[in-house]
Amino acid sequence: MNDNDARTHRPAPGQVDLPGLRISGLGLQYGSRAIFTDLDLTVQGGEFVVLLGTSGVGKSSLLKIVAGLTRASTGTVTASDGRPLAGRIAYMGQQDLLYPWLTVIENVMLGARLRGERPDPDRARHLLGRVSLHERAKALPSELSGGMRQRVAIARTLYESHPFVLMDEPFSALDTFTRAQVQDLTAELLQDHTVLLITHDPLEACRIGHRLVVLSGHPARLGEPIHVPGPTPRAPDDDALLHIQGHLMRILMEGHRA
Amino acid sequence: MILTLARPVVTFVVLIGAWWAATRLASIPFYLLPQPPAVLHALWQQRVLLASATLTTFSEMALGLVIGTLLGSLCALAMAFSPRLQRWIMPLLLLSQAIPAFALAPLLVLWFGFGMASKVVMATIVIFFPVAAAFSDGLRHTDPGWMDLAHTMGASPGAILRHVRLPAAMPAFASGLRVATAIAPIGAIVGEWVGASAGLGYVMLNANARIQTDVMFAALFVLALMTVLIWTVVDRVLRRILYWAPDSNGAAR
Numbered sequence: 001m002n003d004n005d006a007r008t009h010r011p012a013p014g015q016v017d018l019p020g021l022r023i024s025g026l027g028l029q030y031g032s033r034a035i036f037t038d039l040d041l042t043v044q045g046g047e048f049v050v051l052l053g054t055s056g057v058g059k060s061s062l063l064k065i066v067a068g069l070t071r072a073s074t075g076t077v078t079a080s081d082g083r084p085l086a087g088r089i090a091y092m093g094q095q096d097l098l099y100p101w102l103t104v105i106e107n108v109m110l111g112a113r114l115r116g117e118r119p120d121p122d123r124a125r126h127l128l129g130r131v132s133l134h135e136r137a138k139a140l141p142s143e144l145s146g147g148m149r150q151r152v153a154i155a156r157t158l159y160e161s162h163p164f165v166l167m168d169e170p171f172s173a174l175d176t177f178t179r180a181q182v183q184d185l186t187a188e189l190l191q192d193h194t195v196l197l198i199t200h201d202p203l204e205a206c207r208i209g210h211r212l213v214v215l216s217g218h219p220a221r222l223g224e225p226i227h228v229p230g231p232t233p234r235a236p237d238d239d240a241l242l243h244i245q246g247h248l249m250r251i252l253m254e255g256h257r258a
Numbered sequence: 259m260i261l262t263l264a265r266p267v268v269t270f271v272v273l274i275g276a277w278w279a280a281t282r283l284a285s286i287p288f289y290l291l292p293q294p295p296a297v298l299h300a301l302w303q304q305r306v307l308l309a310s311a312t313l314t315t316f317s318e319m320a321l322g323l324v325i326g327t328l329l330g331s332l333c334a335l336a337m338a339f340s341p342r343l344q345r346w347i348m349p350l351l352l353l354s355q356a357i358p359a360f361a362l363a364p365l366l367v368l369w370f371g372f373g374m375a376s377k378v379v380m381a382t383i384v385i386f387f388p389v390a391a392a393f394s395d396g397l398r399h400t401d402p403g404w405m406d407l408a409h410t411m412g413a414s415p416g417a418i419l420r421h422v423r424l425p426a427a428m429p430a431f432a433s434g435l436r437v438a439t440a441i442a443p444i445g446a447i448v449g450e451w452v453g454a455s456a457g458l459g460y461v462m463l464n465a466n467a468r469i470q471t472d473v474m475f476a477a478l479f480v481l482a483l484m485t486v487l488i489w490t491v492v493d494r495v496l497r498r499i500l501y502w503a504p505d506s507n508g509a510a511r
């Protein structure tokens with residue numbers, strides 16, 4: 001395990017100070033069944049934290065609570081700057097969640113449409129350019145490949161220009177190679193955001209996370225944070241990465257058996 | 259393209275051929291099953307009567323289709339907007355289906371007269387339910403991921419209904435409307451049978467009383483042709499609306 005300071009991965013000085021995310025004493029209970037209890041996690045401003053867990057451990061529920069979509073049984077989620085979280089979170093779900101009846105550029109500007117604001121096509125086109133989909137602005141999602149659709153979803157997330165980004169296994173439907181490409185893009189484009197990503201893929205966690213936390217057990221608890229050294233996105237054959245990936249795999253397998 | 263045109267023609271020719279062969283080989287009496295040329299003859303002889311009757315029945319069906327679709331959509335939208343309203347309306351909807359529309363026909367003629375109004379009401383009742391049921395189902399089963407995304411983007415319930423649930427329910431609405439269109443003639447014809455002075459149902463009833471089986475068949479033929487034409491138009495319009503869901507709904511091209 002490497003104890004590198006998370007601060008080394010923070011955005012360069014001169015950038016606007018990003019608020020962090022504080023989860024404290026969070027618990028979720030369905031009837032008499034406790035999904036997780038007493039979770040504490042802090043995401044520093046500008047940090048990319050990956051929450052790892054096997055399926056069914058309650059990580060999606062945790063993310064939905066942070067996103068304000070579900071209520072927690074106990075505990076709170078707050079922003080480090082004291083302002084409310086609501087309206088400052090961009091959410092990426094398990095699928096790309098593109099609306100099939102809207103064109104690519106309309107999907108990027110979805111937030112404006114839903115809030116009744118005036119859309120900004122120039123900004124949307126600029127963001128589509130950053131995910132290399134400038135020429136496909138007028139296409140329908142059904143005409144795009146899985147990787148392209150996911151890139152549109154990233155552009156839509158960026159369009160929101162919120163400090164917080166929550167991602168719920170966003171790349172799980174992609175093939176390994178496309179997934180690696182989209183991970184690179186994500187690590188690059190979400191640099192100045194405070195990100196909490198959940199996944200069951202140790203390689204994904206090691207490639208793009210500044211700090212990794214494992215959620216396991218019944219009821220689920222968070223393990224000790226693991227720092228991965230070096231700037232993201234990391235090469236898949238990086239020695240430290242491979243070591244930590246193996247370590248994570250072992251923790252997840254043990255947790256799953258228990 | 260040629261194949262899509264050829265298929266209905268082949269079906270039509272085979273059906274007529276089988277009919278003709280049956281009347282010839284089994285020597286079925288004329289008053290039970292007239293031969294195709296006799297029906298064709300009746301079609302030509304009675305063309306004025308049939309044309310005006312077709313116009314009447316078409317108007318009843320078209321009005322019923324428009325009003326029934328509007329009312330059914332409004333009902334589904336109201337239920338989608340307010341779950342409380344849904345708990346009140348849904349039992350009423352089911353109750354309305356527990357009473358067969360046919361049983362209502364004499365009552366409707368009594369209330370709305372022998373004219374077109376009673377038939378339009380009848381057609382509206384028949385069309386209303388499939389549209390309301392399918393559309394409401396579609397509005398209630400929006401992809402939860404789309405809803406989550408809209409919620410995190412700060413959308414109001416009205417905006418979610420308009421920009422997410424409504425477009426997402428269009429395929430379900432389309433299948434409801436296709437069913438409704440196919441059964442639209444039932445309302446109009448049953449209404450005409452019970453009491454009318456015009457329309458294809460009236461012509462059929464009259465011809466039946468005089469054992470003019472050939473005229474009955476001619477009227478039936480016109481009715482079938484008209485229903486297929488209306489269905490085709492509705493289907494085309496729905497495909498245009500659902501440009502984004504090319505294969506996932508409706509009949510194959």
